[in-house]
Amino acid sequence: MANLKEIKTRIESVKNTKQITNAMKMVAAAKLRKAQNNIINARPYADHLAEMLKTLKNKNVSTEHPLLEEASDKEKTAFIVVTSDRGLCGSFNTHIIKKAMTALKENPKADMICIGRKGYDFFRKHSKNVVHHYIDLFNEMDFSVSTDVADNILNLFLDENYGKIDVIYNEFKSAIQQNVVIKQLLPIIPSEAEDISKVDYIYEPDEETIISELGNKYVHVDIWRIMLESSAAEQGARMTAMDSATENAADLIDSLVLHYNRARQSAITTEIIEIASGAEAIEK
C-alpha cells in the first residue's frame, strides 16, 4: 500500500511542475510578442541612420574618424557577449558561451564585456578578463538603457585603443530558431550600399561633424537592436524549452498513472484472494 501512496505523491508533484512550465511557456510567448514588436518598431530608425551613413561614406568624405577607420596596427580586441539574465531557456546561453570560448582560443588576450548575468557568471568563474558587465538590463528594456551601455563601450573603444570590438549574440530568426552570430561592432562597417541616393546634400555644419555624430548614434542603435534581438531570441528559446518540458511532464504523468493503476489492481487482487481463501477456510 505504501507504494501506491508514493506513486500518488509523485504524480501530484509532476503535475505541479507541469503547471509551472506551462505557465512559463505562456509568459514567454507573451513577452516574445512584445519583443518582436520592439524589433519591428526599431527598424525604421536603424534603417534611416544606416542610409545616411552610407550616403556620407559614399561621398568619400576625407575623414579619419576612429569609429569608421580600420586600424591594422592596433591589436587589442574585445568581445561583447550577450546572454540572458535568467536560466531555463534551453541551450540559449550554452551556445553563446561555446562560441565565445572558441573565439577566445584564437584570441586569448581579448577582453570581455558581458551583457546578461549568465555570461558574466561564467566568464568570471573562468577568470577571463571581464572589463565591463551589465546585468538585469532585460527586465526594463528601454532605449536610454542601451544608450548608456553603448556610450560606455564607445568610450572604452576610444580611450583604450582597441583595434576591434566584436559582438557575440543570438540573432532572432523565428520563435523556434536562434542563430549565434559574431558581428563586428567597431570600427563601423556600413552595410553594403544598394541604391544610394545620388542627391548632393548640403551638410551643416560640415560632413566631418555629421559623420562623427552619426557614428555614435549608429553604435547606439546597433546595441539597441542587438539587445532587442537577443531578448526576443531568449523568449523564443524559453518558450520552446518550456513547451518540451511540459510535454515531457505529460509523458511522465501518463507512465506514472499506468504504474499506479497496475499497483492498485494487484493490491485489489491480493485482497480478493485473501478474502476468498478466508471464506473457503470457514466453509470447511
Place this chain on the structure above:
Amino acid sequence: MSKIHVTIIQPTKIKVDQEYEHIIIPGVDGDFGVSPEHTPFITKIRSGVLQLFTGSKTEKYAIHDGFVTVENNTVKIVCDTIEKENEINAKRAKSSKERAEKRLKSSESDINFRRAELSLKRALIRLSLGSS
C-alpha cells in the same frame, strides 16, 4: 500648393507621418525653415522647439538631439526624444531642472557636468513649451 511630407522617427516608434506646409527646425547653427522645394540638406538638430504648420494650425514639439534630412519635399527627422506640447509633464520638467541645477553646482567629474548641463537644457525647453 505642394506640401512637405514630414516623418519623425524615434527608436521605438514613428511619431509623426504627415504632410505640412511649412516647418521650422532647430538646427545646430540656428533655427531654419523648410518650405516645399527646399534644397537637399542634412544637419544635426540641437535641443529646441520644432514647429509644424498646416493652414492656420501650428504644432509644437520639444525635440532633443537628432538629425534631419531634407530631400525632394520629404523631411525625415531621427531623434531620441521628442514630445508634443500637450505631452509635456511640467512638474517633472521642473523637478529635473532643479535637480540638474543642483548637480551643476556640486559636480565633480566632467561627464556628470555635461550630463547635468544637457538635462538642464532639456528641462528648460520643456518648461518653455509646457507653460505656454
